[in-house]
Amino acid sequence: QVQLVESGGGVVRPGRSLRLSCTTSGFAFSNNAMHWVRQAPGKGLEWVALISYDGRNTQYVDSVKGRCTISRDNFKNTLYLEMNSLRAEDTAVYYCARTIYYSGSGTAFDIWGQGTLVTVSS
Amino acid sequence: DIQMTQSPSSLSAAVGDRVTITCRTSQNIYDYLNWYQQKPGQAPKLLIYAASTLQRGVPSRFSGSGSGRDFTLTISSLQPEDFATYFCQQSYSAPPHTFGQGTKLEIK
Numbered sequence: 001q002v003q004l005v006e007s008g009g010g011v012v013r014p015g016r017s018l019r020l021s022c023t024t025s026g027f028a029f030s031n032n033a034m035h036w037v038r039q040a041p042g043k044g045l046e047w048v049a050l051i052s053y054d055g056r057n058t059q060y061v062d063s064v065k066g067r068c069t070i071s072r073d074n075f076k077n078t079l080y081l082e083m084n085s086l087r088a089e090d091t092a093v094y095y096c097a098r099t100i101y102y103s104g105s106g107t108a109f110d111i112w113g114q115g116t117l118v119t120v121s122s
Numbered sequence: 123d124i125q126m127t128q129s130p131s132s133l134s135a136a137v138g139d140r141v142t143i144t145c146r147t148s149q150n151i152y153d154y155l156n157w158y159q160q161k162p163g164q165a166p167k168l169l170i171y172a173a174s175t176l177q178r179g180v181p182s183r184f185s186g187s188g189s190g191r192d193f194t195l196t197i198s199s200l201q202p203e204d205f206a207t208y209f210c211q212q213s214y215s216a217p218p219h220t221f222g223q224g225t226k227l228e229i230k
Contacts, residue, residue, distance in 0.1 A: 035219070037166075045158075045166065045209055047219040059217040095165055102172045107213040108156040110177065112165035 002026035009116030022079040022096030030074035033099040038092035086120045128222035134230040139200045143225045145193045145210035154214035157195045161206045
């Protein structure tokens, strides 16, 4: 059974750091690009970051560039998101998601974790 | 970045109704358009990718169409479990992988 389980969320003060983890099982993790997507309370979905299957390529949404680092450990089948200099506007449920490919370069998020809530508040 | 506009933002419908949700993009994305369903307290679920391809396990009452800038998600006969929020998402010019703002489908 394919499964993604996020952890590491919590309440943190502005300016502090947090590391999220996404533990995966049931599929060949090292073959798949992975993403983080977030959702502020009562709001829509915002893509945050992606990492290629081998970890060599990473991309970020502009609002987290320079503050967040996505990484992976293909031996532990685990995805990470290191978040620094946290702001109130980073408050959200953070989901990890697996990529599928279509039409050559099209991508979609076919498997999602249940999410972990990050609350940035003083 | 490509902008995504969904309409309507919310919609009331009854069980058995046929419902259509639209997604318009700020530029041509060919068929690089996906649809997700999200129920309260749950993660999003992929329904349709490549504008019209049904994800495995998704009921056939869901269908997608369109290409270029205009896309639709249709539910042919609403079931009680279909009341949720629906999001479109483009992957043509990504990153960033932009989402529409969502359409909340409520029971009439």
